[in-house]
Amino acid sequence: MSVRVNILYSPGTNCQHETAYAFRRVGAEPRILALSDLLAGRARLQDADIVCLPGGFAFGDHSGAGNVAAWYLRTQLQAQLQAIKAMPTICICNGFQIAARAGIFGAVSLATNGSGTFHNEPLQAHRVVQENQSFWLAGLRGETLRFPCAHGEGRFVFDDRSGWSPALLYPDGENPDGSSEGIAGVTTPDGLMLGLMNHPERAPHSPRVQELFANGVRAVR
C-alpha cells in the first residue's frame, strides 16, 4: 500500500523539499500542498495518510513564529485543523511553532532562544524518551539521535502538562535554546502528532534518524 503524505507549504516555508525527500526515502509518496490550494478548496490536508507541517519561516514569522499560518488554520481552515488532529502528523521546526500557536499541543509555547538569537548545530543530540509510547518513536526509545538544530525561537515553555507528552530531550549540558526540562520534542497524549524543533529530515545519511519517518509510514501501512 502506498502511503500518502501531505506536506503543507505556506509562503515562507523553506524545508518542504528535503522533508518530501525524507518521506520518499522510506517509501512514502509525499505531496506538497500550497496553502493557497487549501484556501481555494483545491486540496485538503486530511486527504492523505500522514500530514507534515515542515520548517521555514511561514509569513516571515511576522507577529511571532508561525503565528499568521496558525491563524489561517484556526480560522479559514478550521475544519482541516480539526481533521488532522486525528491523523499521524509530524510538525518540524516552524511547523511545530505553527502547531503550538494553533493550540495542537495545549498550553505550550516556543519562545525566543535563551541566547536571544538563532542557533545552528549540525549534530545536536536528542535522547528519545523511554516512556513515550508513540509509534513515531518505535524502536528508538532510549537512543540518542544526532541531527541538525537550526532555530531562533525554540525554547519550549508550558503552563501545564495536559495536551502533550515529552518525546525527545536534550542531554544535560546540550540544551541549545533553554527549553524547560530540556524538552526537544513532544507528542500529543494519544501519540498521533509529533512536534519537534530540530530537523531529522536534514540527516539523510543517518539511518537511525530516518527511522522517525519510517515509523510514521509503518504505522499507517
Place this chain on the structure above:
Amino acid sequence: MILKLSIHPKPLVEEALLRRPREVLELEDLRLWRDYYFELPAQPAADALERLRSALEDARVETVVVGQPLAEHAVQVAYLRGIVDNENDSLVTLCRLVGVAATAARVATTYTSASPELAERVRGRLLNPSIEELHLAEPGYTRLRPVGEAHEPARYDLRELDDAGLAAVGREGGRNLALAQMHALRHIQRELDLAFLTDVLLEAADSRWSDHCMHTTWLSLGNLLGRLRSASANTGNENIVSMFEDNAGVWRFYDGWSLAIKAETHNGPSAVSAYFGQLTKIGGVLRDILGTGLGADPIGVFEYTATGLPTERAPDPERPSPTQIAVDTIRAVKEYGNTFGVPMMSSHMTFNTNYRAKPFALGGSVGLIPTERAGRRRPEPGDLLVLIGGLTGNDGIHGASASSTGSVMDHASVQIGSPLEQVKFRQAILDLRDADCLRALTDLGGAGLNSGVGELGDPGGVWLNTALVPLKTSSLPTWVILLSESQERMILAVPRERIEAARAILDRHFVRNTVVGRFTGDGRYTVVHAPETTQDDIVAGAHRELAGDPSTGFSVPYELLSYRPPQITVSPVAAPPGQASAWPRLTASSPAQTLTAILTDPEVASQRWASSQYDSTVQGHTFYGPTAGRMHVATSWWAGAPLPGTPRTVVLATAFNPWLFEIDPVLATRQMFLSLLGKLVLAGVAREDICLCDNFYTPDREADGFGWLVAMVEELGRLVEAFGTPLVSGKDSSAGSVLTAEGLVSVPPAVFLSAVGKLADHALLRRNEWREPGNVLVRIGPDTSSPAGTVAARALGFAAAPRLDAVAPEGYLDYLRALAGAGPAIVSGRPIGPGGVLACLALGAIASDLAVELDPTTAGIQELLHEHRCGAIVEVPERLLGSLPPALAPRPVARLLDGPGSLQLARQELLEPAALAGWAQAWEASLA
C-alpha cells in the same frame, strides 16, 4: 484611525531579548517591547479588538497592552515615515483573519530606563538615522502608508548648452552624469530632433552608464573585462556552459544539471546601513542565481565582510562604526539566509583599518539549474513584461550611480530588504520555468527597473508603463519608479499565450504580479507613464493605440543609448624589486605565549559566535563544512550533494587577504589564485573541474589605483590561461576611496576569488581533519616565508619590509599535478593560512581532537609562523611517506598522537587552556 498594541515580553523572554541591547547601551535597568501600529478605517468593535489582541499575544511569554502611549523614561525606535515596514502585509493579513479591517501596519521598538542618558545612548549606539527615527513622545501617526510625491517630469533642452551648462544639469538632483555622458545625451536630443529631454531619460542614462551597470571604469581602462573573458575562453574548458553573459556564470555539473555561481558586493549601502546593505547583498545575489538562464535554484550562500578595527570609529560620524557594522552584518546575514532557506557555505569577517570608511561587503551563491535551461535568453516581440515580487518605493534612489562614485552617498541610497517576498517567488520561478512560462527573466537590483527592463529589452525593444507598477506609496515621480532599487522584485518575459498559466502559478505562491509592458521588436527603449492603459490592454495587444505620451518618459533607439567612456591610458604598476625581509628574532615571549597571540588574532580566532547564527544544514545536502569538530573550527572548503539520492558533489572555497594586497596587489593576486586552486585540488577536485568568480574592489582616488588594477587584471588573465582554470563570473567595484572628515580613506587594490569545483562522488572528498594517531603531518608546497602581511607581524607587533614572495606559476602547476596524483598517500589536509604552520597545526589539533607532536628537529617556534599560503599540512601514513612525489616538496613537521587536541613541542604543551579559551572567545569579545 491608528490603533496601537504593545507586546511586552515576560521576564523569561525579556532576558534573552535584552542580552545584547543591555551590553550595547550599558544600562542594567533597560526594558524593551514591540509596538504594533495599525491603520483602520474606524475604531474596531470591542470583540474584534479582543480577537486582534489575542492573535498577537502568546500568553505564556508576552502580554499585549492596547493603546499604551510612549511614557516618560521611554524612547521609541521606528522606521522613518517614508519607509514601508516589511511586516506590513503579514500584519494586515492577520488582521483580516481575525475580522479587523486594517489597511496598513508598522512595527517599532520601545526602550525604557531611568537613566537620563537613555535617549542619547539609543541615538548614538542603536539608531540608524538613515532609516530610523527616534521618538521621545508618542509619534501621533495619522496614517501609516506613506503619501509619496508626484510631479510632472522635468524638461531639459540640452541643444544649446555649453559644457558648463551640461555639467550642471548632469550633477543636478544627485545625478552623477559625466560631461562626456551629457554630450551623448545632447546627441540623442539632436538626432531625434526633440524639443526637450525629460528627467526620466537623464536619470535612466545616469544609471545605465554608471560604473555599477556598465563597468565604465573598467571600460575606460581598455576593456579589462574583455581581457578576463578572453583568457577564460582561451582555456577551452568544456565545463563552461555560460560565462560573463548572464546574471551568474554556469558550470557543467552532472546528470544534465549545471551550477550557477555569482558573487557581488554591497559596499556603499553597507557603509550607510550595514543591516540593510548586508541584508540586500544576500538577497541580491540570491536573485542573481534565480535570474540565471530560465531560473536556477540557490543551493548555498557564502559571505565575506571586511570592516575597520573594532576599536575604531567611522571617519564620518554619521556612519556606523566598524563594531556596529560587524554586529549588524551578522544580524542581516542571519536573517536573510536563514529565512530564504539556503545553507551557509562559508562566512568570514576581517578587521582591517583600510575598510573603516567603506566596508567590503561580499555575498555569493551557488545554484542548480537544468543545463538545457541555462544560458542567457532573449524575449521575443509580443512577450509580456511582468513585474513580480515586492512593491516599488523611494528606497535605493541613486543607489547604482552613488555606489559608483564612492565619495557621495545620500541616505536614500539604502535599499530595504524583505526576505519573505523572495522566498515566495523562489519556488514560483522554478515552477514557471518547468511549466514553460518563461522566455527570459532577470532580477531587479542596482538601478531597478531601468537596469532590468532596459537590459532585457536590448536590442529588440521594450515598452514599459510605469503607471502600472505597484507602489509602496500613493504615488511617485516616473523617474523614481524607474530607478527605485526596492528589493525582492524580478522581471519576467512571458509569452502572451502563457500569461494565464503564469498568473495561476504566481497566485498559488502568493506572489504579486503585474503586466507592466511588452517587448516590441522596434529596437527602442520606451518608458511612458500612462495611467489610462491597463494590464488587460497590454495583454490584448492594444497598447500601441494606448501607448501614452513619450514626453512623460522617453522613447530612444537602443543604438543611441550605447556609450563608450573616454579611454584612459594607464600603465600597469609593479612593486619595486627587492629582497623579502628577514624575520626578526623573537625572544620576548615563550612558544606558548606566541601561540596564544596567534590564536587570538581576529583572522585566526574562532568566529563561531557569527557562524553559529547561520543555518548550515537547510536543504539537507551539506555534508562538509562550514565548520567541523566539537569546537566548530572553520573548514577550508564546503561540500554538498544537492542532487537528492546521488553522490554528485559541489565543493566551494574562497581566498582573500587584504594585508597582502596592501603590499603588492599583483603578487597577492597570484598567491590568492594559487592558494585557491591548491585548496580545491587538495580537497580532491580535478583542476579542470574548477571554475572561478572574481570580485575586484579597488580605490578610485589613489595615484596608482588604476595602474594596480590593470596590472592585477593582467596577472589574473595570465594565471587563468596558464592553469586552464576559467573565470565564469565576476564583478568590479571601483569606488573604494571615500573622502571623509579625516581625509581620503581608500581600500587597497584587491580581488576576492571564489572557486567552485565538482566531484563525481562525495567519497572522493578529502577533509581538513586529521584522522589516525601515528600518521605523520607533512608540509607540502612552495615557501612563502616573507613576514610581510603575516598574522605574526600584527600579533607580535614587529615591522616587516613590504615584500611578498613571488611563487613561480610553472612550479605550482607541477605541484598541483603531483597533489592530484598523490591518492591515498594523503589522508587529509589543511591548507596553511593566516597564522602560518603553527596556526594550521593548532587548528587541526582542535578540529580533530588529536594530539600533535611537533618534530623534535623543529628549530624553534619562529619558522612555524611562516605563512606558506600556497601549501598545506597533509596527513600521511608513515609507510607511504616515501611515495610522496618530490614536486610536493614534502617536509615532515609533526606526528599525530591519541587525543585530546593538543600541540606539543619538545614535551612542552603549547596549546594551553588560555590559548584555547582565547581562540574560542577573542573574536566575540572584540565586538562587545
